[in-house]
Amino acid sequence: MDLATAAALGKFIGAGLAAIGSGAAAIGVGNVAGNFLAGALRNPSAAGSQTATLFIGLAFAEALGIFSFLVALLLMFAV
Amino acid sequence: MKRKTDVAGEAQSEGGLAFHPLDQFQVQPLFGHGPIEWYTITNVTLWLALAAVAIIFVFVVGSSARKMIPTRLQSVGEVAYSFVHNMVEDVAGHDGAKYFPLIMTLFVFILFANMLGLLPGSFTPTTHIAVTAVLGFGVFLFVTLLGLYKHGLHFLGLFWMSDAPLVLRPIIAVIEVISYFVRPVSHSIRLAGNIMAGHAVMKVFAAFAPMILISGIGVLVTPVSILAITAIYALEVLVAFIQAYVFTILTCVYLKDALHPGH
Numbered sequence: 001m002d003l004a005t006a007a008a009l010g011k012f013i014g015a016g017l018a019a020i021g022s023g024a025a026a027i028g029v030g031n032v033a034g035n036f037l038a039g040a041l042r043n044p045s046a047a048g049s050q051t052a053t054l055f056i057g058l059a060f061a062e063a064l065g066i067f068s069f070l071v072a073l074l075l076m077f078a079v
Numbered sequence: 080m081k082r083k084t085d086v087a088g089e090a091q092s093e094g095g096l097a098f099h100p101l102d103q104f105q106v107q108p109l110f111g112h113g114p115i116e117w118y119t120i121t122n123v124t125l126w127l128a129l130a131a132v133a134i135i136f137v138f139v140v141g142s143s144a145r146k147m148i149p150t151r152l153q154s155v156g157e158v159a160y161s162f163v164h165n166m167v168e169d170v171a172g173h174d175g176a177k178y179f180p181l182i183m184t185l186f187v188f189i190l191f192a193n194m195l196g197l198l199p200g201s202f203t204p205t206t207h208i209a210v211t212a213v214l215g216f217g218v219f220l221f222v223t224l225l226g227l228y229k230h231g232l233h234f235l236g237l238f239w240m241s242d243a244p245l246v247l248r249p250i251i252a253v254i255e256v257i258s259y260f261v262r263p264v265s266h267s268i269r270l271a272g273n274i275m276a277g278h279a280v281m282k283v284f285a286a287f288a289p290m291i292l293i294s295g296i297g298v299l300v301t302p303v304s305i306l307a308i309t310a311i312y313a314l315e316v317l318v319a320f321i322q323a324y325v326f327t328i329l330t331c332v333y334l335k336d337a338l339h340p341g342h
Contacts, residue, residue, distance in 0.1 A: 063269045
């Protein structure tokens, strides 16, 4: 295997590895939403005022998944 | 994205995928094929302008009659106005309401750019980090300068946790400074990344449906794939709204930090 082939192979393997981050972000987003729901069902009257916090939490968890997606895209199309 | 053409050629010569989900994000001049200068009218310019026209249509023309019983367009404007106003009051506090026009502009612009981008064959300006970075870094600069102007050096108290143990404070300060300067990056990449990922996924599914049709099992798989595109499209409508919401609410959070830097 020459160097160019190895580089191309590594590119795709790296992009696949970066995609694991998206799965991890999915766990994080699910955690945020699930815990919000668990709390909201215990005290539904307080849930309405916390939706803004919910979305901020979702956004922070999701951003890191997007970063790994971006790394995958960079490896596939820019490197 | 300007390397896209040679990447596409490379993929073809390597026998890679025959469709290119990222080609839809290419910036092209609207007239002719000349090089792109700063004054060239491109598809980005067109869709940014269309977003502005749509906003003017809904918010200026729609609410110009000011009827007691609102028309449909007027109530859309009213709902959007009170939605954003409540958000600013809730998150940034009462003295943040002064900056409501900025927040409203950001929200409405991002929402309309996202929504217009969902029209088939259209172009979404918010998929480009160049567009969202201007918004994100603009908010960052504005908020930082506002905090320094309002509080002077006390604004740096944002990084100095006075209720943490004294030994930990320098370490926390370093972390806080880093996270403060990562804010504009994550703020802009979140919006562009989400919208870009959604559009790319739709394109992948849309290319998959006719490609699988050629093979034997395609008759069974293609309808499922088309149903999946429909479902993803519905999800993207939701994402278009949520990302505009998230962008504005984070702007409100940053604004609150600038107005009340003490923890």
